[in-house]
Amino acid sequence: VQKVRQLLGYDRLKRGHNKVKAAYQGLDPLYPYQWYINNTGQAGGKPGLDLNVQAAWNMGYTGKGVTVAIMDDGLDYLHPDLRDNYSPEASYDFSSNDPYPYPRYTFNWFNSHGTRCAGEVSSAADNGICGVGVAYNSNIAGIRMLDQPFMTDVIEAASMSYKPHLNDIYSASWGPTDDGKTVDGPRELTLRAIVNGVNKGRNGLGSIYVWASGDGGANDDCNCDGYAASMWTISVNSAINDGETALYDESCSSTLASTFSNGRGQRAGSGVATTDLYGQCTLRHSGTSAAAPEAAGVFALALEANRNLTWRDVQVRTSFENYLFCKEVMENWVLQIKRHARSPQKNDCVIQSKLNMLSLHQVKMASTWTTVPPRYRCEAGVIEQPFDIPSDGVLELTVDTTACDGKQNHVRYLEHVQAFITVASSRRGDLTINMTSPLGTESILLNKRPNDDDSTQGFRKWPFMTTHTWGEDPRGLWTLRVAFKGDVPQTGQILRWSLLLHGTQQAPYIDEILDSRNSKLAVSKKLEFAEG
DSSP: OOOOOOOOOOOOOOTTGGGOOOOOOOOSTTGGGOTTTSOSSGGGOOTTOSOOHHHHHHTTOSOTTOEEEEEESOOOTTOTTTGGGBOGGGOEETTTTBSOOOOOOOTTOGGGHHHHHHHHHHOOSSSSSSOOOTTTTSEEEEEEOSOSSSOOHHHHHHHHTSOTTTOOEEEEOOOSOOSSSOOBOOOHHHHHHHHHHHHHTGGGTOOEEEEEOOSOGGGOBGGGBTTTTOTTEEEEEEEOTTSSBOTTOOBOTTOOEEEEOOOSTTOTTOSEEEEOGGGOEEEEEOSHHHHHHHHHHHHHHHHHHOTTOOHHHHHHHHHHTOOEEETTEEEOOEEOTTOOEEOOOSSHHHHHTOOBOOHHHHHHHHHHOOOOOOOEEEEEEEEOSOEEOOSSSEEEEEEEEOTTTTSTTOOSEEEEEEEEEEEEESOGGGEEEEEEOTTOOEEEEEOOOTTOOOSSOOEEEEEEEEOTTTTOOOOEEEEEEEEEOSSSOOOEEEEEEEEEEEEESSOSOTTOOOSOTTSHHHHHHHHHHHHO
16 A cells, blocks of 8 residues: 545536426315315316426426415415415514514414415415425515504515515405495505515515405495505406306406415315415415415515516416316307407306416426516596486496597507596495496406495595506597496486596516417417408
């Protein structure tokens, strides 16, 4: 032996091996009950009708690097299925004014809501605890702001603007009372916080606000909820596990997306399986409260695929990936004589479940998406003189607009359309308001609300909003139809109607790849080609 030397070990890595991400193995005990993630027909569901997240996972997208903030009654950040994804630096307790958003104890577990929502998004994978989150490698933040004697504008505003450089997505499964008679929305500070968030959050890309549309059912209308009906939020309602509309869903022209809540009836295992307080699990989460976090999880997957998506990119992509599900049939968008893509509205399960959040399509589009063109705002027209609403007929008003053609702020391709309406009536709950675009799309701005007996407040410059005309050319005649639908004759007046158009001057979708002829994107591209 001529030479002796201690040999030290060092690393050698298989090239490319570290980029291969193992697929989810399904080792979590509640996974077989998570029909919204993998619908095999359990609890009477329709096989295959789910979020399709596993296809996105298999592409390597699990929400890594994206933070979702749950604005709610607290977050059990000690839960073994959540603690590894918990982001303390992005969390805060505005109910108690401290950095620990742990839920306040109650004997009936009343403050379990936020923890359940969080589990849908960020429950860890394959750890043998509860189920798996839609974006199981995402960071989860807790913003406790619902557990105090009353809400204040300051608390809401502070919550929606908390750490916007850390929190990418804010998920809210709450709103004004779903009693079918409340008309309420964000106050001044909160509205400023939301607008500031979409303009400056995420380092200028815009915070993404996801909102549950409400559980008031057929007797309510989420256009009376100023949070869900805001053009700066993504309003989400829910379908059940066979694709039909949940009974508690509210019809609303501002709703942009639909995910899943619970199954039909009270079948065992038909609720949303997720985390619960004190390290426990549940099979009983439900309502649009469950739907919004699912959408937030899907958006987290999309943001991982493309960190440069703006808040408008997310909304435009969501709109153009609309798919219609109703019972056993995926219906095509109806092409009318004027070659316009119309969303059918006579069938509630179609109008309310306008989009199933198919994660694979979200991720595919995100990875290749080109940022949408600049957005413009056009004041299209205003009617300020009073018009009587007939007790047994329909008041019809029209605005003929060029959509600011020839001006710097002209709009050619619609995004949001707002109708600011002031109306007085002897019974607000009997009012119905429909608006029809120049290309024939009818948006139901207000349905009858039998519980609303108001005779003094009416609506005062209330911002009704529709997403049903997304991608349309707004030039031409807009028609507003107002009527009473009730057993007793009523009186009322439209005092003001102003029409605001928001959209782009260039088509935001020309270079996008089609995944299905059933999507709104496919129809919009077909129309662009036909009209060109």
